[in-house]
Amino acid sequence: MALSECSLEMLQRLGIKSVDELFRDVPKEIRIDGLKIADGLSELELKREMAAMMAINIAASDMPSFLGAGVYNHFIPSAVKAIASRSEFVTSYTPYQPEISQGMLQALFEYQSFMAELLAIDVVNSSMYDASNSLGEAILMSHRITGGKRFLLSRAISPEKKAVARTYAKGADIELDEVGYDPVSGQVDLGDLKAKLVPEVSGFYFETPNYFGPLETRAAEIRGILGTKTMVVGVNPMALALVRPPGEFGADIIIGDGQVFGVPMDFGGPMIGIFGCKTEHVRKMPGRLIGLTVDSEGKPAFCMTLQTREQNIRRSKATSNICTNEALLGVVVAAYLSVVGRSGLRRIASRNIENMDLLAKRISRVSGFVAPHFKSAHFNEFVVTSKADPAEIHSHLLSNGVHGGHILKHEFPELGNAALYATTEMHTKADHDKLIEALEGIR
């Protein structure tokens, strides 16, 4: 290391001759001689190199894409980006010193408040990693609430979530079982739910809209069937601008992903796991909570609260191991919802439903295609079934500059030739035209 004048002074103060002496406590037999990593790049070199590397990605702006399945391409207002890039937010740590961190704390309280309002539930924590992590934690929390060592998952959820749920359930030695969906409506098969609801079941997770797009119309009946067992519901929070929230049906835990509110797709991460529950369960919930209080002068103030549930205090008895979460994205979500407001949010959500309906109808008019496959109300996503193999359709679309929906054939063989299409307010008529023209070109 080339020593600066200051470094030299510091070494002298320590009575040490060289920087190497600072590492004399690292025994020789475990020393390494530097790293086999190329020399550093200048900022200019770095940008040139990374721009070239990334140029071979095809972004959504360069190719209409109809992928959803948990990550959605929505418009992000410039004001949201400006707020999210305030470096006082970006470069702060977890607000352990609340007096000097009121900005982040209030923004997170507002995030919690927006989510509590949308979900119609009392308590929402200040974030989990993503919806799949929220699900894994909800399974563990359901066990803490009712004690059962078995948990039911709707079959109509994403394979990504199922995989994460399996990992978390295994850690706690909880058995998972699956509840089927109605082949016509795509909604929960209530008969199957009743059949699977054995005494050791702690709770049941289903989604509205579910992985296939249908909105669940029988949440109240599900609540009745579950009785005292935990009702865990997954949502697309944007749909809740228009759709009755699970909180109104007595859900115990509500989860989802806030990515739809101003967070770029970013190849699937970071996202922001929403986690809400009834007040009666709050001491069993994972994650950080921001509460309203006052300072010594009586002014309203915010701080982290109920930390005795958390790992830094409770260690192995904590409700979860989560420490770092997705706080900055909580600010993004709060900023997004503030910017679009109630009117804007309802307009955007309406546009998603309308666009979905338009696109599904147009696809259905193409010979050899049916959309939506399920007979239910949808939000912005739906299953398309086809005579042709979806893999062939996919290749054909890609060669025509369109990215088709996500192929379901392997994940849900019972659906046959099926793919999952999403459309949002980002798609113009021209984007839909391009898809339809390409589909019509399939022989």
Added chain:
Amino acid sequence: MTYRQATHDVPTVFESRERPLQDENFDGTVGGLLPEELVRKELDIPDLPERDVVKHFVNLSQMNFGVDNGIYPLGSCTMKYNPKVCDEVVSWPTVADIHPLQDQSTVQGALRLMYELERLLAEIGGVDAVTLQPAAGAQGEYTGIQIVRAFHESNGEERKEVVLPDTAHGTNPASAAMVGYDVLDLPSKDGCVDIEALKAAVSEDTAAFMLTNPNTLGIFEKDVREMAGIIHDAGALLYYDGANLNAIMGKTSPGKMDFDIVHFNLHKTFATPHGGGGPGSGPVGVKRPLEGFLPVPRILKRGEVYSLDYDCPKSIGKVRAFYGNYAVLVRAYAYIRMMGGNGLASASENAVLNSNYLKELLKGDFELPFSDLRKHEFVLSGRPLKAKGLRTMDFAKRLLDYGFHAPTVYFPLVVDEAIMIEPTETETKETLDDFAEACKAILKEDPEVLRTAPHNTARRRINEAKAARDMILSWREYKKKAANQTSA
């Protein structure tokens, strides 16, 4: 002292009187596409002009302290400066506007970056294979301990215990418990692992030993190889908590110390910003025999083509949807490439130099448990404050008044009134001198000034007990409780 944090009265957005008129003409069914029974009636969200929203959040940001405002010496948190170019790169559409389920031929740049980042981290960690999937350090630990369990199960063994020192981060025992293990706390001796106690604790029931080196006191555990021998002889695995990796890059590595599994905190060592608590990223590296247990998908390179491989029968499965916190990975990749191998080694050297220098400046004014060198951080005891009826927290709050973020306090638990300081390599001698001056000045101040600190921040000492008692966790609850009070 001239610091004064901006103080605004910023009501929550929900208190705004800018409310939409009852929009009676709004069609909640969206032209009949939503059945009546699903139509939402109430939604209490304000409609604010963009001008007011920006004002609201900018004023809030001014009441928040980040690394960009000044030194943030939280021990074990590695709050180093975050180079701005890393944020800019992430905003490019070719980086941000790609979907995780896109055809792999359309995301070759992203896959290549992730593959190369895995290789870079493997080199730094001295391991053979890396997954980028875990979303944070704690999820990295969780992944690592799931691998421990899968490893033992693959050998037909059901071991029950994870051993860790009493200086461990709280996430360690919490993660081990979530994977179904009993946790055995090992008392330290002279600030380090007590080898004899370790020998006595380890048995055929031991699944793993979790350790960070340097430990949370900033002391390098010299006997780490001997510990590794004890653990491996018992058939258990050695887990490295990477929270303190910033001290050793290019000098030694977890792999060289014989650790089997290691997690990296990209939001610490690799300069990705902390965002007020996240997003972070917690990649996990393993030695070759454990590679098959890593989460799916793995990233493969054949010729110049990158792909995702889900065909890993021994894998623990998934801990997170898709591939990890990619936008954080991109920042870390940019940082590592910009630093280069030599730059990373220099970063560790400067981090250790800064830590020891600051320790030297302060040790006479506080108690310094355990002697000799520290690595990237050190822990003082605020016990001398007790004579004046003060506690470490009073000192920490008073530091805020000087425009310095406080160190971590009351951790690790083995030091009474702990003050845990990690200056990082990105602070200059001048800043460290100023910080030390402030610490010394505070000790000479009227105790009452400390007891009532902070004075110059957006809010004065906050009543945390009231927050826990009242449990107002959302505006919705606030409204409910206010309504109840009015009616009562």
